[in-house]
Amino acid sequence: xxxxxxxxxxxxxxxxxxxxxxxxxxxxxxxxxxxxxxxxxxxxxxxxxxxxxxxxxxxxxxxxxxxxxxxxxxxxxxxxxxxxxxxxxxxxxxxxxxxxxxxxxxxxxxxxxxxxxxxxxxxxxxxxxxxxxxxxxxxxxxxxxxxxxxxxxxxxxxxxxxxxxxxxxxxxxxxxxxxxxxxxxxxxxxxxxxxxxxxxxxxxxxxxxxxxxxxxxxxxxxxxxxxxxxxxxxxxxxxxxxxxxxxxxxxxxxxxxxxxxxxxxxxxxxxxxxxxxxxxxxxxxxxxxxxxxxxxxxxxxxxxxxxxxxxxxxxxxxxxxxxxxxxxxxxxxxxxxxxxxxxxxxxxxxxxxxxxxxxxxxxxxxxxxxxxxxxxxxxxxxxxxxxxxxxxxxxxxxxxxxxxxxxxxxxxxxxxxxxxxxxxxxxxxxxxxxxxxxxxxxxxxxxxxxxxxxxxxxxxxxxxxxxxxxxxxxxxxxxxxxxxxxxxxxxxxxxxxxxxxxxxxxxxxxxxxxxxxxxxxxxxxxxxxxxxxxxxxxxxxxxxxxxxxxxxxxxxxxxxxxxxxxxxxxxxxxxxxxxxxxxxxxxxxxxxxxxxxxxxxxxxxxxxxxxxxxxxxxxxxxxxxxxxxxxxxxxxxxxxxxxxxxxxxxxxxxxxxxxxxxxxxxxxxxxxxxxxxxxxxxxxxxxxxxxxxxxxxxxxxxxxxxxxxxxxxxxxxxxxxxxxxxxxxxxxxxxxxxxxxxxxxxxxxxxxxxxxxxxxxxxxxxxxxxxxxxxxxxxxxxxxxxxxxxxxxxxxxxxxxxxxxxxxxxxxxxxxxxxxxxxxxxxxxxxxxxxxxxxxxxxxxxxxxxxxxxxxxxxxxxxxxxxxxxxxxxxxxxxxxxxxxxxxxxxxxxxxxxxxxxxxxxxxxxxxxxxxxxxxxxxxxxxxxxx
DNA sequence: CCTGTCACG
DNA sequence: GACGTACGTGACAGGG
Numbered sequence: 001x002x003x004x005x006x007x008x009x010x011x012x013x014x015x016x017x018x019x020x021x022x023x024x025x026x027x028x029x030x031x032x033x034x035x036x037x038x039x040x041x042x043x044x045x046x047x048x049x050x051x052x053x054x055x056x057x058x059x060x061x062x063x064x065x066x067x068x069x070x071x072x073x074x075x076x077x078x079x080x081x082x083x084x085x086x087x088x089x090x091x092x093x094x095x096x097x098x099x100x101x102x103x104x105x106x107x108x109x110x111x112x113x114x115x116x117x118x119x120x121x122x123x124x125x126x127x128x129x130x131x132x133x134x135x136x137x138x139x140x141x142x143x144x145x146x147x148x149x150x151x152x153x154x155x156x157x158x159x160x161x162x163x164x165x166x167x168x169x170x171x172x173x174x175x176x177x178x179x180x181x182x183x184x185x186x187x188x189x190x191x192x193x194x195x196x197x198x199x200x201x202x203x204x205x206x207x208x209x210x211x212x213x214x215x216x217x218x219x220x221x222x223x224x225x226x227x228x229x230x231x232x233x234x235x236x237x238x239x240x241x242x243x244x245x246x247x248x249x250x251x252x253x254x255x256x257x258x259x260x261x262x263x264x265x266x267x268x269x270x271x272x273x274x275x276x277x278x279x280x281x282x283x284x285x286x287x288x289x290x291x292x293x294x295x296x297x298x299x300x301x302x303x304x305x306x307x308x309x310x311x312x313x314x315x316x317x318x319x320x321x322x323x324x325x326x327x328x329x330x331x332x333x334x335x336x337x338x339x340x341x342x343x344x345x346x347x348x349x350x351x352x353x354x355x356x357x358x359x360x361x362x363x364x365x366x367x368x369x370x371x372x373x374x375x376x377x378x379x380x381x382x383x384x385x386x387x388x389x390x391x392x393x394x395x396x397x398x399x400x401x402x403x404x405x406x407x408x409x410x411x412x413x414x415x416x417x418x419x420x421x422x423x424x425x426x427x428x429x430x431x432x433x434x435x436x437x438x439x440x441x442x443x444x445x446x447x448x449x450x451x452x453x454x455x456x457x458x459x460x461x462x463x464x465x466x467x468x469x470x471x472x473x474x475x476x477x478x479x480x481x482x483x484x485x486x487x488x489x490x491x492x493x494x495x496x497x498x499x500x501x502x503x504x505x506x507x508x509x510x511x512x513x514x515x516x517x518x519x520x521x522x523x524x525x526x527x528x529x530x531x532x533x534x535x536x537x538x539x540x541x542x543x544x545x546x547x548x549x550x551x552x553x554x555x556x557x558x559x560x561x562x563x564x565x566x567x568x569x570x571x572x573x574x575x576x577x578x579x580x581x582x583x584x585x586x587x588x589x590x591x592x593x594x595x596x597x598x599x600x601x602x603x604x605x606x607x608x609x610x611x612x613x614x615x616x617x618x619x620x621x622x623x624x625x626x627x628x629x630x631x632x633x634x635x636x637x638x639x640x641x642x643x644x645x646x647x648x649x650x651x652x653x654x655x656x657x658x659x660x661x662x663x664x665x666x667x668x669x670x671x672x673x674x675x676x677x678x679x680x681x682x683x684x685x686x687x688x689x690x691x692x693x694x695x696x697x698x699x700x701x702x703x704x705x706x707x708x709x710x711x712x713x714x715x716x717x718x719x720x721x722x723x724x725x726x727x728x729x730x731x732x733x734x735x736x737x738x739x740x741x742x743x744x745x746x747x748x749x750x751x752x753x754x755x756x757x758x759x760x761x762x763x764x765x766x767x768x769x770x771x772x773x774x775x776x777x778x779x780x781x782x783x784x785x786x787x788x789x790x791x792x793x794x795x796x797x798x799x800x801x802x803x804x805x806x807x808x809x810x811x812x813x814x815x816x817x818x819x820x821x822x823x824x825x826x827x828x829x830x831x832x833x834x835x836x837x838x839x840x841x842x843x844x845x846x847x848x849x850x851x852x853x854x855x856x857x858x859x860x861x862x863x864x865x866x867x868x869x870x871x872x873x874x875x876x877x878x879x880x881x882x883x884x885x886x887x888x889x890x891x892x893x894x895x896x897x898x899x900x901x902x903x904x905x906x907x908x909x910x911x912x913x914x915x916x917x918x919x920x921x922x923x924x925x926x927x928x929x930x931x
Numbered sequence: 932c933c934t935g936t937c938a939c940g
Numbered sequence: 941g942a943c944g945t946a947c948g949t950g951a952c953a954g955g956g
Binding site for chain 3: 636640641645670675680768770775777845846850
């Protein structure tokens, strides 16, 4: 039904609903798991009451709930202090925001938000569209900023007072008609939104002036005529500020929206969806009321004791690869897209011809909106493989055009009201991004699993499917083969691809249903919503941007290394008296421990000689052979892993290297970097550090590097509550020297490098779950001596021992440990017997510290895009406690300031650390200089 | 494909 | 009483 005369559009100010609900209700939590749920409960009650009230001739024909998009809007570009004095949303409200979107969809009401715009702008645009189409519009809000829209069929409704606001109502509030409201606001300003206005002028005076002069422009032009001297002066001097205020107050009523009024038609809620959501939230009263009204039985709400369990694979359709559909034309695809809109969510999976997202081309896309049902849309399957002679680039028949399919999918994939569900969303999002599609919002089964089960198992789809669905997906190898004869996915016959690919979407959707439900009972909703989900687009952007690497620098170094290695090789043959493979530990060991008959050789479990660096280092003092092997190995490592391999990773099109971050890479919350790993570029030796000279900035730009100083020790001081450490950090002392002074009783002014070095080793040892053996090996001192150090350390800082003991007890009892931000790291082996338990114990000591640091830098990364918007800088890399940016030369100071502010404040407001977080910064034309 | 080695925080 | 141990990663080469 098209929108026109006789139609009535309701626009609900979603944010106003949320905040009113939040403040109106006590901090309710869900009974089964303690998830804060008060605002969602109030929101649902308000929506329900609203829907109930929609009867009679005045009922809307179209409706939407409009939300503010989190982050900054275009107004911040006009004025960076816009809304700057707003405190951040309360911590227990943040995880409820996405749930209010879910609630809206559950009521089958359109749910809209647009990045870079405020809800008010969307409302303005839609209200104008409705008015221009000859229909009516009611804005359900009491926000005075929206009053400029009233008139010509547009009214407001204050839902609290149940009072309609028409042109007269606006006049009552502002003293002028809606068309002059912006002028009054420009003068009066707004302390809530931090709009400056004209100092000393409020709404009353502003209305007086506007009514006298007609409009703001005339007023400002003729300001000289004002009698009151103070007022006249203000208007003349603050003209710029007033004009800025007007632009800030003016709503954008000509936004380009990717949906139209027709899409907002009122729909009846679907009983299953709505009751399912209310049941999941455990809103017992509302659930019963809604069920009664719909004339169905209210589903039972699981009692807390029954929350655990394999999962609710109740009446899921069986997984049947033959049930999947192959979509070959536009009308079939449109039908799937329509279903996605109707549901409000869709599982999506892409198939490509490469695992490298920067070069991969789409072979096909699958969608699933209902378990047991899925489709595959082939768009790039080529002949070849079997009939390879001339088939190389020729497409298999029966496929939609790539561009046609994407044109149909793009609006849905970008629509804020349709949740796109992926397994490893970052991969698919990057693929779509390269085809000009910005997928949002997303959910990710891999990240859901990681948030709930880190330390318990891996989070790949096959493992998850086996574990939670008791189903083994078709192995990709059966389609692609292995080794040299393997083909790429685009060469797979479409009929085979349908079964494999669509099954993946089906499995993803099934996993999502199970995980979404369990997330709350595992009490990691906040972790998922604040530390995992928002990081996906941030990482995707960093990866796609990449960092420039200079091939010539690497290639020159490679040649130099090769020459040196050849020299060392000859020398080693000479020393050994014969030729051998220097790269074989077994052969090196045989020469050292058999031919030269040296002591101290150990064998590996496979019976080969073992020749690790620390053993060779002991021998190197007296034996050139060992020293040369070490030299050779270092060069070999640098050459093969860095100077040679890195060149292969330079992207042909961009000239840059694009790593890929594995968000679930480490159980502690750290990430891993791969293809290539840019988190282990050498820095400790001079020769290795030079590799960083190949990582360069573009012409006219500079690399800046900001790293947290001693972040893990600071976190230890906070968590274990070590007052002496805390004070030392507050006073900016040399923390290792201070430790040395305390433990070894040496006054600070008599400190020697050696004593400080030992204290430093102990400090790090504590973070790793110290043992006498480990410390002894690290410091190369007898084990008894190392144990003495540790004992003295514990005597001086008894809090450390308490922390270690209580952490161990917690892990033994619960099977996991936690970071300050609620991330859980499971330690299933903590109750094992033997050395495995020792490993688990030390990991349990380390995980809260390493994990809290990881959480903090994640928070910084998530906030970074909004904080540096407007500055000519890009975030390129993360190395656990360091962020690297590329910035235009004339903005270096601003860039460092902005990034440092975000990093140093990243723990807050969730956690207030007892120690300051300090960030050091460096800059340069290459990474070696910047670090 | 697994193991040993070594690069990083 | 002996044993084996610092925490977290990824890439490469050798060898079966």
